Amino acid sequence: MGWHKSSCSAANGSCVEVGQVVVGMRDSKLGDDSPVLTASRARWADFVAAVKGGASRGREW
Template identity: 45%
Template sequence: MSSARQWFKSSYSDGEGGNCLEAALDWRTSTYSNSEGGACVQVAPCPTAIHIRDSKLSTDSPQLTVPAAPWAAFVAFAVAQG
């Protein structure tokens, strides 16, 4: 799995460059994605949510954020089906 961190300023930081708190999403590429850079789904797990994006669009990709509990239920269901 490859990973790339995406840093962003906290919404509590001011716009003048001072008192900034930065956080990072640690994006991980799905093991089901191919090695040629296509058909990639990336996830960034956090304690309370899972962030999902299409890596083909890089950092410009729209992101889907799912709360941790529904994501766990989805994964459990997908594993049971597989």
């Protein structure tokens, strides 16, 4: 899986990386040893839209 970090990520390696084909998220500090959370591209888009729309923790999206 190709991993990508936001251009806004800090240089200290404390980032969330996102995969390209199936959306996978991992902790960049752990690299290949990180657990990976995966989601379909459609579900990822729903999540991003909810966050941009101000969804708060505990609110179902």
